[in-house]
Amino acid sequence: MILRTLATMGPQHAYGIAARLEQVSGDLLNLNQGTIYPALVRLEQHGWTKGSWSKTDSNREARFYTITRAGQKALEGETERWRQMSRVVEKLLAEEP
């Protein structure tokens, strides 16, 4: 989901990503924002994002994450997998007893 966010929104910092996720999910995903960090760290360690320090519009410093090309590929792969999975589940659920 983070990768998707980055892909659509471009480079973002941790707060921005968390806020966007909260917004998109319509407050269904209301975790505390600190829990985003394990995922961020993991993505960066895999090499799918790249982080760098920069300044926000309000002149606060923050660490901005950009999706890499490997990340794009991974995103496409994950998206396809997810779509396949949901198709199968839908099919199973559609079968009337």
Place this chain on the structure above:
Amino acid sequence: MTCWRRLAAKIRALARNRRAEDDAAREIAAHLALLQDEFERRGMTPQQARLAARRALGGAEQARQLHRDSRTILWLEQTLQDLRHACRALLHSPGFTVVAIATLALGVGVNTTLFTACNAIALKPLPVADAPHVVRLERLLASRYLGDLQYAFSYPEYENLRDHQNAFASTVASSWPIRVLASPDGQRANPPIPVQAQLVSGNYFGALGIPASAGRVFGPDEDNAPGAHPVVVLSHAFWERQFHSDPQVIGRSLEINGSAFTVTGIAPASFTGTSINPQVPDIWAPIAMQQQLVPGQHWLRTPTDFEFQILARIQPGVAVSQAQAETDTLVRQFATTYITRDRTLSVKLQATAFLGNTDDVRFQAGMAAMMVIFLMVLLVACANVTNMLLARGAARQREISVRMALGASRARVIRHLLTESILLSLSGGAAGLALAAAAGKLLWIALNQVLVRQLGTDFVLSLNFNPDRRVLLYVFALSLVTGIVFGLSPALQLTRPDLCSSLKDDTTSFGRGLSRSRLRGLLIGGQVAVSMLLLTSAGLLVRGLSRSEHADPGFDTQHVYLMRADFGDNPARAAASFQRMMDWLPTLPEVQDVAYGSAPMLGTWTPPIIVHHPGAVAGEVQGRTLASYASDRYLETLGIPLLRGRNFTTRESAAGARVAIVSAGAARLFWPGEDPIGKRFQLDLHFDGKLTEYEIIGIARDVRMANLTRVDPARVYFPPDPALVLPAVVSLRGNPQGSLAALWSSLRTFDRAILPSVSLWNMETMVVSMQRALARALAMLAGILALLSLTLAGIGIYGVMAYVVSQRTREIGVRIALGASRGRVVRSVAVEGLRPVLAGMAVGLAGGAGASLLLHRTLSTPGSLDFLYGIRFYDPLTFLAITVFLIAISLVASLVPSLRAVRVDPVEALRYQ
């Protein structure tokens, strides 16, 4: 793919820990700032915004922790953390650390030394190339002989294998050590020196992959014709000793047994030979030179001269079982072409080790028993350290309880505590390894000294007691296990989920820790029991040793020499030469008496004996007796008096007549209450069921001829078969040095052919003293072990008592304040401390009695050793002395802390701590 990237990133994060930590903190702080800004924008006050931001983030510290956990390899980081903490904690209490490490070093060091010895004897491969593929041939004989004969093969057998066994890439033969006389060139003035030679096949060095360290080794083409190539290779040890590492010796001539040989090269220092006796040979010569080194024998063409050990290198890709089956067939097929007394039942291919017979069950059982005993000492050390850890851990109880209350899992805290114990044990193991390396060197020197004294100055021990890969692995594994063993119990104890009472600010609660004091008592009791066991065994052995110092063999040893020589292969000629020597020796002025017969104290022969008694079951009594061949002057030469009856006549002795002299013990045992003279008995001399009947003509005094440890229960002497060549016993008169030198010079003029093979052993210094030395060594070893465990136990008891008393300072203060006399308090504290000690002593006593019973059971056959030299196994003196000694030590160990405690001012003790 990316998981490797992740791993690499994690390791990087681990390495740059501080940097990563700072970066994460910075990022989270920035996040918080942005959140705060947002909330302020929505209209909150800065104060409210800050709080709301923290709430939204879920706590800055938790966020940092989440970041940290996903950033690194969690368990690795935690372990590193634990290690750092443990190092700091151990360095913080140096006294405890030093004592613990020293204790562990002693325990591990002692065990490692034993393992190094076992390794050197049984596990280390021979110093040849690709040792796992080299095998030694061993045969199973019909007589089930177990010594070194089962490794002996003849040269024709070797040739048969070399030419027909295709499963072997190469086959080598090497003889047993041969004693020759050598004169290094240019020293004709000095008498020739005895040198240990070995005859080896031409491909010996090549097939085993042994290069020369200087010069060259000889090859197969120098072993093709008898006597054609007189070349020798020197061993490194011999080269250093005799030629002082002079490189000019290559190409020089060396005279051996009168023939000139050329030195072609020096073997490398690491090559100590491949024989099954642990002796480094001095020189190697081709088998083709056999006639020059061993004149009068025809080993090259006699299929029944079993003089060679055979080693073979198996072809790569061939299974050992297949090679073994083929070898078995080949050898047995060849065996049908000649006649020998002891048939070969089968042939086995054995992995090579430094000593033969290492796969014998008895040898392995003995080794295992020794390892168990040494491990007990290590256990005592562990018990000590456990107690120390328990005492120390009690001080950290609060810290641990707080940690667990804050959410650390029990497993995590136990892991933390175990890290500390394993660090301790690994340090102790490293120190123990250093100790063992030093001990190994000392052991080599001591063993070499003993053997040099017994067998002559030309002996060099081939065993290698230096630690190698296997020993390192053993030390590491042992330390690890030790760390877990002594660390687990305190860790489990300290993390017991009883947080409430431990969080209370009360470190001296009266009734708590019952299970802990039980564990402590058990440990102390165990230590005392092991010490008791070791001490009683040591005490018995030491008493036996004092007896052995004064044990009188019962026959003359000071001026008596055992003489052995090789008279050649032809039995008739050998017997004639032997007889000639026996006739000539008494004519020498320095010789007082000469006889021949079984060598005293060098091996036992216990044939079954049958005595007819009309009153007994089946009319006869069966048993075993020790037997000796004896010529007519045998008893006189050895100074064994005849109690009754008469000695053998010269004619009876020469003819091998069927008359016998029995010892007083034999008379008592087989003819109780009657006069045995004139009676008859039967012996199964060769264990084959054929009985020979003897008539008793005399009774001799009892002697200790089987070994020094006990008087022979029963012994019979009778004249030998005239065709046999037996060792001679010669008693000299006058000044021992002078007579011996005179005898040697007379021998030199007598017969040069047999001179190299003649050996003269003084009964006292060579034979009897060896047995005394063995008793001394055993007693010393047992004494050291016992002292070690006693020291450890003493320290343990003292430490525990000191700790317990310090815990009960308040209680003691209360008691004294309430009016109890100091004496009563000391008594009660000390007595309570002694309870586990007494229990341990009782267990140890029972164990000690059992152990001495076990030692006693080894006295089953007439010729076996009595380790205790006749001390009864329930010897009250020893047991009493040890018990008193231990109680004294325990009393001191428990009184000192208690006395110190009662001297404390009760007001001080009662003050809130």
